[in-house]
Amino acid sequence: MGKQVLHIDCPDEKGLVYRITEVLYNYGLNIVSNQEFVDATSNHFVMRTAFEGDRTPEGVVRDLNKALPADANIRRAEIGHRSIVVMATKEAHCLGDLLLRYSYGEIPADIDAVISNYGELEALSRAFDVPFHQVSHKGLERRAHEKQLQEVIDRYDPDYIVLAKYMRIFTPEFVNRYRGRIVNIHHSFLPAFIGANPYRQAFERGVKIIGATAHFVTEDLDEGPIIAQDVLPVNHTHTADQMANAGRDVEKTVLAKAVKLLLEERIFIHNGRTIVFE
């Protein structure tokens, strides 16, 4: 038997939990967990309910719509019946880690395909029996390239697109097409470094910590809502290359965590911030 998840969010008012749980109770749902949060800054209510069952009864969403304010968002999802497409460029660590976890059942979704603008990662993808598509950007304008990418992505109609070190920037049009469905992993530092070769800058600044941030992709490059972050200690003995190496470990771990949170439908986005029910 699968697990169903209901995502509800709306402006806060008294009695929301009562009204929601009344509907769920009327349908006799076997609730496994129930998480709520009210963002006091924006007075916004958010609730995730997981229950056991093969499917969410049709009436539940209808009755919730009646019981809740008109501007409530109600979304349902079946955990474990999702699919993702992974995009990468040449680096194997994030893609490989996802494929490995997928191979032993830790990713609650199908990895339908890997898409890359280069061919380096083909063998790795095929080793895990995942279709690989090379969509080279060579000689193409950005939109022409994205059109080809879209064509491959849409063939699979994935729930989410995971950028596992995909090193190109998307146009706002592309981002909008898959709004809220693209996740990226990005190295992060204290302090932050702007511009080329951040690990070189981090080295020159002598940072003692390097990190990674998994976030949704929005028009603002590397600025979308943050899903997960972590850091590792480094020191003066690390060259810029060794910092980048160490960075791989935290990048792959943070991305895998974000992908699992996403696929278990544990993330809400409100006002540019995420609410993550771990």
Added chain:
Amino acid sequence: MGKQVLHIDCPDEKGLVYRITEVLYNYGLNIVSNQEFVDATSNHFVMRTAFEGDRTPEGVVRDLNKALPADANIRRAEIGHRSIVVMATKEAHCLGDLLLRYSYGEIPADIDAVISNYGELEALSRAFDVPFHQVSHKGLERRAHEKQLQEVIDRYDPDYIVLAKYMRIFTPEFVNRYRGRIVNIHHSFLPAFIGANPYRQAFERGVKIIGATAHFVTEDLDEGPIIAQDVLPVNHTHTADQMANAGRDVEKTVLAKAVKLLLEERIFIHNGRTIVFE
């Protein structure tokens, strides 16, 4: 305006959240947060509800009692109107850290008194204007000493007793008298070391991590329900003394965290395990 907390736990059954939130809704309570958990192993339901108000209306508990199974535990508490007594022996780090946090308003309770079997910590306590009581164990049998301790403790009638490196073992009678109300901090290692001088043993074993565990005190020495844990890295350059020094940092941080969780009523104990709503 204060913050009220309701703690409810009972065997799980369908509709509990619905019935509870119905009562809260009927009383028009302004709920700030609502956290639930069902321990699938024991089929036990646990819920913490925080709401704003000067006090919990009498009727709420009465109506909850009617709405819930007969064996439900319902407890209410006012955050910020609690008191603790701290017990210590000679080491200043945990006591000092609590007093310091208390001085800038981070401990949501009054520290009514410090009790020690030695006199070393008197100046520190007085520096923060907290009454200090030396209750020496010299020449006393364990129960006679505990009788004197009880006499001082009961004068303050504290909500909780915090053992901030109090280095003596209590009798089961003493523990029972304050059941569920005594918190201790204990160094912890991977692997664990039994017997005298654990930091010496940890050094000889070459551990790379040292930790601390804050837990409720039960008859089983150092074995009560765990509230919080953390670790710090160490290496071969640390002597046993330096490991103990490093251990102080993690001990004081973990104890302070546990005390705050306790005073915000975020902890449930069920089947010897804690459920901590962070």
Added chain:
Amino acid sequence: MGKQVLHIDCPDEKGLVYRITEVLYNYGLNIVSNQEFVDATSNHFVMRTAFEGDRTPEGVVRDLNKALPADANIRRAEIGHRSIVVMATKEAHCLGDLLLRYSYGEIPADIDAVISNYGELEALSRAFDVPFHQVSHKGLERRAHEKQLQEVIDRYDPDYIVLAKYMRIFTPEFVNRYRGRIVNIHHSFLPAFIGANPYRQAFERGVKIIGATAHFVTEDLDEGPIIAQDVLPVNHTHTADQMANAGRDVEKTVLAKAVKLLLEERIFIHNGRTIVFE
């Protein structure tokens, strides 16, 4: 050009660094790093010197032998020209992570072969073009099984044997045969749990942290010198299975770290403790 490492250890006395660096200077070696440590408890001196070069001149070791006390241990190794054999049972996370790192050049050694008592991991090994040997223990006495294992291992003559969740215990004879060359990964908890199903015990005790320890294998099961340790936070929402899942992440990371430290010859063992020059 490769990197050479000299490992020297002996009872401490004045002038050791001077005498050692005099020899190195006489041979004009281009020293990249030099790390020393004196274990004050046992008065033992330990030094790791890395220098660039294709090989260590013969005379260096001879002259060091002359310059140092008679009981000095002098060992040299070429980084990057080592080989390992990985042993596993059925779980893919540690083996897969090593193979993945190997595939992108992060393991400074050849992974010559994977040996398992089951067949589950064959596809994974072959996906990374590493020979796989199933050596079943079914119907064999422990020594007869180990004889078959030895036969396969010795065919490759590896520098180190990495137990990547190999779930069987070795006889002292087997351990002695590869003394100081077998590394294991072991889940670890605060407190430690003895006996079967430690994750179940950790769950029942409500631990807030789970960890992993990489260590050399000695006759004392899970008690050999510790190389690396790390932990992850868990909480009451983790079932025993989810704790075990989380444990996989820390197990694979700690094992990979230990293997890299080993292959870069950063580890000394003295008096049952490791000195790890990170």
Added chain:
Amino acid sequence: MGKQVLHIDCPDEKGLVYRITEVLYNYGLNIVSNQEFVDATSNHFVMRTAFEGDRTPEGVVRDLNKALPADANIRRAEIGHRSIVVMATKEAHCLGDLLLRYSYGEIPADIDAVISNYGELEALSRAFDVPFHQVSHKGLERRAHEKQLQEVIDRYDPDYIVLAKYMRIFTPEFVNRYRGRIVNIHHSFLPAFIGANPYRQAFERGVKIIGATAHFVTEDLDEGPIIAQDVLPVNHTHTADQMANAGRDVEKTVLAKAVKLLLEERIFIHNGRTIVFE
């Protein structure tokens, strides 16, 4: 008996360790630890030698000067005979933590005085018997204020000045006067936030980690060489204020670590980066 430390740095060339340890050996020094590092980027050699003794023999520095390149920096220090002055504004957490550690002997120096532009921290300082000086900036131009600060600081002639949440910016003249001797603690985020109220910005961005950086103060505000950094996890339930609260824990821990590293003379600055021999 005290502990002496020699700090040596110069452009790298072959035989430096040999030549240095020859001098130390000639004087029969009892070396406790010896740490070297060559920054391959700038080809710069750095060495810290600790040895036991009441003082460093005069001849040692003279002979080292002869043995080493003309542009070598040689510095000696006696651990445990240093002094610091702490500057703060109104927040007690960093100052209090330092005073507490000082009270139980964890700071290897005298805290000679506390200086603040406000009076809030006077009671705390006096509680630990440390002289407190209020030097208000009210109605004073920056330089006039700094002149008064200088006058108090120079009365104590401290080895280092520790900014424990001192919330004012210094002129380059002030910074230059105490070049390499002022340490600051600064909240840090991933990503970094510029401008007012960083915790508010961090909250609005939904960061999952907050951190702190201890660094030397240079003319570039909050941009001096980094000594130590650490982070803590936060989540959507943290308000901006609660993030700031959590930030206090990491700020005080990182500052205390930096102060100890400084007073044990474990830090070199080269090319704007620190080399920290932990």
